[in-house]
Amino acid sequence: MPRILLIEDDHSVRISLAKALGRYGHDVASAPTGEEGLRLFVEHSTELVVLDLMLPTMDGFEVCRRIRAAGTVPIVMLTARGDDIDVVSGLEAGADDYVVKPVEPRVVDARIRAVLRRGAPDRAGRSATTYGDLVVDRLSMTVTRAGQHVAMTPTELRLLLELSGSPGQVLSRQQLLESVWEHSYLGDSRLVDNGVQRLRAKIEPDPAAPVFIQTVRGFGYRFGPV
Incomplete structure (x- = not known):
């Protein structure tokens, strides 16, 4: 069961998305702020982070940079807008993929699974x-x-x-x-x-x-x- 960290400040979105991802087979921890998310990231063994960009106090871009500086855990960012500047800035901060809100939980689940598959062994070449x-x-x-x-x-x-x-x-x-x-x-x-x-x-x-x-x-x- 993949261990997912969801960082999202909107209470209703955070609760509903966490529950939905749990039904899809993920072990989800959630945080309403970047600071709390970073604390959970350090304290728990996280396999992937789902990160909202529009967070209070410490925004998602800074959270993304800090997580990326700490290692190679994949990051899927949530953005309320599909503007190029937001998406590109998030990717440059270290995100691996993105989805634009509002989004169905099944779409987030699909992006999570796609990112995790990228780390699977490539059996086509053995040397x-x-x-x-x-x-x-x-x-x-x-x-x-x-x-x-x-x-x-x-x-x-x-x-x-x-x-x-x-x-x-x-x-x-x-x-x-x-x-x-x-x-x-x-x-x-x-x-x-x-x-x-x-x-x-x-x-x-x-x-x-x-x-x-x-x-x-x-x-x-x-x-x-x-």
């Missing part, structure tokens, strides 16, 4: 593959660069596995949305672009001049090195 000083082990689901372990969220890892699984092949944003995020709406391509940006920051010697993940303008991304 480590080396790309320069980057080593990707698909069986152990680990990544090292220059001999140092690279900590990744499930989303970042799944994106790297997807890209590196077809070296030299251009993968469109639509392909990556469907295979990594399990989204079908191309308007969510900002998920892909932000995911690539975060991944580059972790594996590229110089993210401004990427060696491993190249942008193919007008199409998508290609995994190198070339």
Whole structure:
């Protein structure tokens, strides 16, 4: 039973969503504020955080940054608006996925399960593959660069596995949305672009001049090195 932390200040939304996610098979702890949420996050073994962005005192963006600084627990953010600035800011703060409120609990459950699936072992490849000083082990689901372990969220890892699984092949944003995020709406391509940006920051010697993940303008991304 996945352990979920729900941080949501609206009492009725928090209670109803927590109960619904419990019926879907999740073990849910909830908090009305960012401060309380961070306390529960530290005290409990949390597998995923569902985080409202519009919180009192400490907003969801700051909570997201603090959780991400502490580790790689996946974060699904709730936003009352689908505005690009809110979504992009949340993704840049470290969120893995998002849903726009009002939203049905089954949709939140689907996003939770999709994110958790990204951390499942990839049985398609059973040996480590080396790309320069980057080593990707698909069986152990680990990544090292220059001999140092690279900590990744499930989303970042799944994106790297997807890209590196077809070296030299251009993968469109639509392909990556469907295979990594399990989204079908191309308007969510900002998920892909932000995911690539975060991944580059972790594996590229110089993210401004990427060696491993190249942008193919007008199409998508290609995994190198070339």
